[in-house]
Amino acid sequence: MNEIQYTKTIKTVIETDVLVIGGGTAGFGAAIAAARNGAKTLLIERLSILGGMATAGLVGPFMTCYDNDAEEQLVKGIFDELCLRTEARGGAIHPSKVEGMTSYSSYYMASHRHVTPYQSEILAVVMEEMLEESGTQILFNVQVTDCITKDEKIDYVIVNMKEGIAAIRAKLYIDCTGDADVAYFAGVPTWLGKKETGIMQPTSLFFEVGNIDRDKYLGELEANKSNLDNHVANCFAKYVKEAKANGDWTLDRNELGNYEQNIPGRWKINTTRIAHIDATKTSDITKALIEGRRQVQEVIAFMKKYLPGCENVQLIQVATALGVRETRHIVGKYELTAEDILSRKHFDDAICTFGYAIDVHNSTGGGVTFTCVDKYYTIPYRCLIPKNCDNMLVAGRSICGSSEAAASYRVMPACIAMGQAAGTAAAISLKSGVCPENVDIVNLRNTLIEQGAVIKD
Ligand SMILES: Cc1cc2nc3c(=O)[nH]c(=O)nc-3n(C[C@H](O)[C@H](O)[C@H](O)COP(=O)(O)OP(=O)(O)OC[C@H]3O[C@@H](n4cnc5c(N)ncnc54)[C@H](O)[C@@H]3O)c2cc1C
Secondary structure: OOOOOOOOOOOOEEEEEEEEEOOEHHHHHHHHHHHHOOOOEEEEEOOOOOEHHHOOOOOOOEOOOEOOOOOOEOOOHHHHHHHHHHHHOOOEOOHHHOOOOOHHHOOOOOOOOOOEOEOHHHHHHHHHHHHHHHOOEEEEOOEEEEEEEEOOEEEEEEEEEOOEEEEEEEEEEEEOOOOOHHHHHOOOOEEEOOOOOOOOOOEEOOEEEEOOOHHHHHHHHHHHHHHOOOOOOOOOHHHHHHHHHOOOOOOOOOOOEEEEOOOOOOEEEEOOOEOOOOOOOHHHHHHHHHHHHHHHHHHHHHHHHHOOOOOOOEEEEEOOOOEOOOOEEEOEOOOEOHHHHHOOOOOOOEEEEEOOOEEEEOOOOOOEEEEOOOOOEEEEHHHHOEOOOOOEEEOOOOOOEOHHHHHHHOOHHHHHHHHHHHHHHHHHHHHHOOOHHHOOHHHHHHHHHHOOOOOOO
16 A cells, blocks of 8 residues: 655644543443543543444444353442342343343353343433533544554544544543554554464444234244253254254354343344454455355345245344454453363452353354453453553453453453453552552452442452
8 A cells, every 4th residue: 555644733632631542341341430420521432422333333232241150240330230220220131130041131041140121222312311411521523543652651542523634632541442552552562362373252233123923933932942051042043953954044143042022022133243453454344244245134034935934034234343252352461361260260450250161263163262250350450451551441342351351351241340440540640640450459449349340359
C-alpha cells in the first residue's frame, strides 16, 4: 500500500479527567465507577448504542455470575444494579431466578446456571440512564484512530467525529475497546489470539428469531434433553446430522445455541461460525459479516425445514456488529493463565471474582473445549495495567491474560466487574495523585467491596 503524509491543525480539543473508550460492558462499568467515585468522566463509543456485544452484537444472555456450583453470586455491584433495573423495566430476568437446563440457558448445565436473559434494546436504555445519573458524559459515533504519547503517557487520543478529526486529552484513559485499540495505538505491546500461533477464536454473528410454536419447540427440546451430559447440550443434534447429510447444513458447528429471552418465544441464536478472521482488520470484519449473514439465512432455512415448531419461524434481527471472541491481549504487569484459574491461585491484588468455565471455541473446525473451574477464581489488578503506558488502564476481554484464560473472563459479567475495578482505580489514582500502577491496593479493594463487588481469597 502507498504511504502519504498528512498534516492538519486539529481545532476541536476536548478535556476531561477520565476518558473511557468503548461503551461495551467493560466501558459501562468503568465509566460509572469512575464518575461515582468523583472523576469527571467522558465515555466515547464508535457506534450509536451502548452495550457493545450485548446490544449491537445481540450476544446474550449474560453468562453465569455465580460460582461453578451455582451457590453464590460472585458478580454484584454495578452488574447486579444493571440486572435489577433492566428487570424492573421488563427487559430481563434476574439471574437468581434462572436455572440451567432450561430454554434460557440453551439446555446447557455447566456454567449456565443463573444466566441473565435480557432484551438488548431495553438494556441499552438502562445503561444510558445509569451512566447519565452517574454524571458521565456520553459521546456516540466517536472512534479512536490514534494516540499522541509523551514519556510513556498518552497526551491526546485522536478521534473521528461527525465534525471531523478531533483530539481528546484526559488525565487517565481506560481502554475498553475489546481490541485494545488505544493501547495498541499508544505503543503498548500486544499479541493476537494464542501467543504461540496468533490463532484467534472464531467469530459468530448472532441473530434473533420469533414466531415459533413455543409449546411444540420446547416439547422437542425437553424430549431430547435427557441425552445430555453435564457439559454439552445438543438437543437438535439429530436434525443437524440429517441436514448435513442432505447438504442443508454447511456450518462448522454441530449444534444450535438457542437462548430464549425474557419475551416468551423470542430467541437469540448463537450458531454461525466464521473462523480465521482477524477482527483488527477492516477487510476481515467485512468478509465475516457477509459470510455471517449468509449463514443466518442457512440456519433459518434449516429451522423451517427440520425443527418441530419452527415451520413459520421469522427472523427478527441480525446483529449489526460482528461477534468477536478474541483479538489483541495487552502485555501488562501480570499475565493470567488457565493454570492460575484452574488452581485458583491467590492474588493479593485480586479485584473481582468469577466462576465461568474456560470455554475455548475451536478455531480450526467445529466444537468447543469446555473446562469447568473449581468453584471460582480471581483476577489480579496487575492484568489491567499495561506495560509502557503510565496513564492508562485496560478492562474487558483484552486485559493481560492467555488465550485460554480469556476464554473464561471474556464473558460479560466479568467484563463489567473488571470495568468497575478499572474505573474505581482511576478515580482513586487521580485523588491520591499517583499513577494507576501505584494505587493503594487495600484502598482499592475496600472501596470496591463497599460498592458491592465480591472479592474472595
Ligand atoms: C459469539 C459470541 C458469543 C458470546 N456469548 C456470550 C454469552 O452468551 N454470555 C456472555 O456473558 N458473554 C458472551 N460472549 C462474550 C462477550 O460478549 C464479550 O467478550 C464481551 O461483551 C466483551 O466486552 P467488552 O466490553 O470487553 O467489549 P465489547 O462488548 O466488544 O465492547 C467494546 C466497545 O468498544 C467500542 N469500540 C471498539 N473500538 C473502538 C474505538 N477504536 N473507538 C471507540 N470505540 C470503540 C465498540 O464499538 C464496543 O461498543 C460472547 C462473545 C461472542 C463473540
